[in-house]
Amino acid sequence: MNETELSALLDITASRIARRTKAGRARTELTPARMSVLSVLIQHGSKSVSDLAGIESVRIPTMTNLINGLERSAYIVRRVDKVDKRVRLIQITKKGRTAWRSQFHKRDSSLAGVVAALTKTERKTIQRAAAILRDKLIINA
Amino acid sequence: MNETELSALLDITASRIARRTKAGRARTELTPARMSVLSVLIQHGSKSVSDLAGIESVRIPTMTNLINGLERSAYIVRRVDKVDKRVRLIQITKKGRTAWRSQFHKRDSSLAGVVAALTKTERKTIQRAAAILRDKLIINA
DNA sequence: TATTTTGATTAGCTAGGCTAACTAACTAAA
DNA sequence: TTTAGTTAGTTAGCCTAGCTAATCAAAATA
DSSP states (O other): OOHHHHHHHHHHHHHHHHHHHHHTOOTTSOOHHHHHHHHHHHHHOOEEHHHHHHHHTOOHHHHHHHHHHHHHTTSEEEEEOSSOTTOEEEEEOHHHHHHHHHHHTOSOOHHHHHHHTSOHHHHHHHHHHHHHHHHHHHHTO | OOHHHHHHHHHHHHHHHHHHHHHTOOTTSOOHHHHHHHHHHHHHOSEEHHHHHHHHTOOHHHHHHHHHHHHHTTSEEEEEOSSOTTOEEEEEOHHHHHHHHHHHTOSOOHHHHHHHTSOHHHHHHHHHHHHHHHHHHHHTO
């Protein structure tokens, strides 16, 4: 299997996973896009909108949109940067941390069934693969 | 890392991949959802709309929608089942096969860059993981 | 000071999910 | 054989989450 075929396989597999988890998710829960933003804020602290957009590989208006959603739920706050008043520093709230943790530990993902059915070896392989990709995808952002 | 944490990691990683490939995709190309449907048709032959929805883990109206798009491009045809006239059998066309193959081998995925930068070992891990997941995700549909 | 550049937002597009409500076709029972 | 209920698929309308283009406000620069 060459590089492009692997890319295509990854792409298809990834979108199947995304579809699966979307199907099993209740209406009010944190979506993966929003979870991902909160992860970054937890890991790196306050960030500007454009920094977040860069890290998450989306355009700035898309990030504004995600931020709006998170703000509506009071999971983040916008603060105007003291030095450069154009910049909005996005900060996660207590409520945001709690929501993130709770979602992270939710048992009801429809993936959980698939994961549970894996052998130890399979699980290890997948965990390694996911870790590698997560890092590469962020670093190359 | 327990099962739920692995599920969450997988979910986040998958949606990052999906985001990446969406960003890099030209407007006219086959989208991942449509690619995935064509894959199933190539692998399993004609299928009803509800079978496809089951395999792809989406609701029936969603599949109707995807099928409509593929039909507009003449990548599939709908045939009425001889035995049960409620059933539409979805069949891939020559044009559909060609389009799928061409898309599958396209070089311009923004994932290709990430994949190219992987070591041999990393690539092997990821390939194995993707293959495992692709199978489990289809079988458990 | 006037102009350009930059960070963020707003408006409006698309894809691809969903539910609710419907039609058409089949099945079973009165 | 008609009637009631079920099943396959479609349509309509909503939502999230991407995108680009246009705008606004602040900062940097000529």
